[in-house]
Structures are given as structure tokens and as C-alpha cells.
């Protein structure tokens with residue numbers, strides 16, 4: 001399954017990423033190559049494959065320049081299971097904190113969820129049909145069917161005497177039509193629902209090595225033991241239908257097969273994004289010796305990146321082909337401060353550029369999910385139209401760039417705070433201003449934001 005999806009060429013990958021991320025050409029190229037390389041490695045003969053070590057990436061760049069965004073989009077594009085973890089959350093074996101294997105278990109969880117959703121989608125129509133029948137049974141219990149079903153509709157009296165089959169059939173079809181047209185939406189039915197629910201008490205377990213997994217296995221076991229309990233609940237028809245579709249779909253899918261596919265997909269196309277890798281690199285020089293626990297974390301991460309087997313509740317996962325993308329600002333430490341073995345596993349290094357005013361102008365409008373599109377659509381729901389002029393966009397970008405240079409540089413994230421402030425009036429008053437047209441131009445930006453910009457303390461808090 002997964003390997004076919006991945007056969008995008010690097011050029012195709014870059015152009016897909018261009019739809020969402022402005023600039024950062026080098027980084028896009030690097031992730032595109034890495035993804036393709038994994039596919040290539042899967043194509044060569046097994047003996048040679050063992051010899052070729054996977055080529056993982058380190059993305060280096062200041063905050064808010066698109067590191068996470070690139071990895072996330074890449075995963076989406078490849079329909080790959082994706083998890084983001086923070087290197088600083090892990091601790092050496094035996095200490096409090098998450099064990100490194102949890103990243104693989106999380107990845108499999110994501111993969112299972114993906115595969116299950118796809119499988120559910122696949123059987124959805126069939127499930128809907130079955131659920132419909134079920135609802136009709138509940139509304140129209142026929143005497144020769146089970147007695148459990150109860151009628152809860154006032155207009156449809158339970159037939160006192162047994163109706164001839166064809167009349168019954170006719171009523172059923174009429175009812176089906178009404179159901180589909182939503183005419184039964186106010187009716188209530190009694191539905192048997194299986195009791196599933198979290199086991200909050202399980203959270204008492206600590207998070208040490210192994211225990212974490214033990215706890216989750218135990219939780220599953222308990223859920224299996226208790227989960228089959230059923231309970232009758234009264235609810236409206238649409239809710240019942242939705243619930244029954246879910247239930248029927250669950251019955252229709254082959255869970256074992258889904259889990260098997262999920263393991264394969266995690267192994268063959270999974271992407272693990274390890275953020276803040278620079279924080280576990282020992283900042284070299286400065287007289288300080290290598291920090292033992294940081295190095296310990298790196299040593300723990302190493303086997304996973306090198307390729308090993310991790311057992312999960314769905315089965316054993318081999319990490320050979322999982323793509324690892326590490327990221328960090330690397331202000332203080334450098335990739336060369338990582339332990340040599342880890343450096344070797346992350347041979348592709350890319351530096352991302354710090355975003356500038358011109359980039360902001362583009363980020364505001366070009367991406368498919370751009371802020372301008374987001375705000376315009378949000379306001380359109382209130383029938384208020386926003387018209388951003390080019391000088392307006394430049395003015396917004398300029399404010400963002402200025403605040404980034406005078407305060408902390410938080411990259412494109414600054415656009416979020418600036419936009420929010422700029423459009424606060426509209427956000428608040430929109431419901432009372434249906435039909436209004438707002439032109440967001442240079443003068444509007446100036447009038448709303450300059451007073452804040454001129455006051456440094458104020459801008460610290462607001463922008």
C-alpha cells in the first residue's frame with residue numbers, strides 16, 4: 001500500500017510543498033530527496049539494502065521558519081503516519097521521563113488510526129444500509145422478529161393484529177423514505193450501545209520504562225474484558241443512525257488485517273519528527289564536559305534510528321525504513337556536538353532561512369491555507385467582507401518584521417498575533433455589521449497598529 005503512494009518524484013514533492021510553504025527551497029529539496037531515497041532503498045535487492053543506511057535529515061533554523069510545517073506537510077502528502085516528538089522529553093533508561101521506544105509505539109497508534117479510518121470509509125455505505133435496517137426494525141418491530149425492539153413513535157402504532165406481509169413491507173418502505181428525508185429526526189429510539197470508556201484509574205501508573213507499555217496493555221485487556229457490556233439508551237434517530245453506522249462498520253472491518261496493514265505502513269512510510277534535537281546535543285567547548293544525561297538520550301535514540309525491532313501491542317515494528325527528521329535551532333550547539341554515531345545517521349543537513357518582510361507578504365496570501373484566506377472566510381460567515389490591498393499586506397508584513405527585530409524573532413508566528421490584533425474590531429463587531437465591506441489597506445493597518453508599535457511595552461504584550 002504505502003510504497004506506491006510514496007513514489008512521488010522529488011520535483012513533485014517540492015511543488016506540492018510549495019502550495020503551503022513559502023521559500024525554504026533547500027529544506028524542501030532535502031526532504032524530497034530523503035523521501036525518495038527511502039523508496040529507492042526499498043527497491044534494491046535485500047542484500048544491498050542492508051548495506052545502505054537510511055539517510056535522515058537535520059533541519060536547522062530559527063523558530064517559526066517552517067521546520068515543523070515542512071515535515072507535517074510532507075507526511076500528509078505521502079499519506080504517511082507522522083509523529084512529532086521532543087527530544088528533551090526523553091530520558092536515559094531508568095530515569096523518569098518517556099522511554100524512546102514510545103515514539104515508535106505512538107507512530108503505530110497513528111498508523112492504526114489511519115488504516116482504520118480508511119477501512120471504515122471503505123465499508124461506510126454498506127454499514128449505512130445495515131444501520132438503516134436496524135433503525136427500521138426498532139421503529140417497526142415485526143412480530144416474527146425478536147421481541148426486544150420497542151416502538152417509540154406515536155404516529156406509528158404497533159399493529160394489533162398481524163398485517164399481511166406486503167402491507168408490512170409497504171409501511172417499511174414508506175418509513176425508510178421518511179428516514180432518508182430526515183422526517184424522523186425528532187423521533188426517539190431505544191438503542192443498545194456497547195459500553196466503552198476510558199479507564200481513568202490506569203493513569204496512576206508511572207511512566208518509567210516498560211511500565212508505560214504495560215499500563216497500556218493492561219488497559220486494553222481490561223477494556224476487552226469489560227468493553228462488551230451493553231446498555232440500552234434512548235436517543236434521537238439521527239444520533240442512533242450515526243452510532244449504528246459506526247458499530248456496523250466496526251463489525252464489517254477485519255481488525256487483524258487493519259492492524260497488520262498499520263504495522264506495514266508505519267514501517268514502510270512512517271515519519272518521525274524529532275524536535276529540539278539541539279537541546280540534547282552537548283554544547284561543546286566552554287570548559288563543560290559532555291553532559292552525561294543528554295548523551296545518554298542520544299545513545300538511547302541511536303538504535304531506533306539505526307533500525308531495530310520495537311514491540312508494540314499490535315506487533316513488532318522494525319524501524320529500518322522509518323524516516324527520521326530531526327530539527328532544532330542550533331543556536332548554541334551544532335550538529336557536530338551530537339555523538340558521532342548519531343551524526344552519521346543524519347547525513348542530510350539543511351539550514352532554513354530566517355523569514356523576512358518579503359517572505360511575510362507572500363506567506364500572508366500565497367499558501368492554500370493562508371491567513372488572508374482564513375480571515376476572509378471566517379468573516380464571510382458573518383457576511384462581512386475583507387478586502388486586503390497589496391499595500392495593506394506590505395504594511396502588515398512590515399509590522400511583523402519590525403516587531404520580530406525589536407522583540408523576539410518568532411518568525412511567521414508573528415503574523416498570527418499581528419493579524420489578530422489588526423482585525424480585532426471586525427472579529428468583535430461582525431455579527432452586528434452584516435453586509436459591511438472592510439478594506440484592509442496601509443492606512444487601516446497604520447491607524448490600528450502604529451499606536452501599539454510606538455509603545456515598546458505595549459507591543460511586548462500585544463503583538
Ligand SMILES: Nc1ncnc2c1ncn2[C@@H]1O[C@H](COP(=O)(O)OP(=O)(O)OP(=O)(O)O)[C@@H](O)[C@H]1O
Pocket residue numbers: 020021022023024061062063064065066067068069070275328329363367411412413
Ligand atoms: N516558510 C513558511 N511558509 C508558510 N508558512 C510558514 C512558513 N514558516 C512558518 N510558517 C507558519 O508559521 C507557523 C510556525 O511554523 P513551524 O511550526 O513550522 O515553525 P518551526 O520552524 O517548527 O519553529 P520551532 O523551532 O519553534 O518549532 C506555522 O503555522 C506555519 O504555517
Ligand SMILES: [Mg+2]
Pocket residue numbers: 067068069275
Ligand atoms: Mg517546530
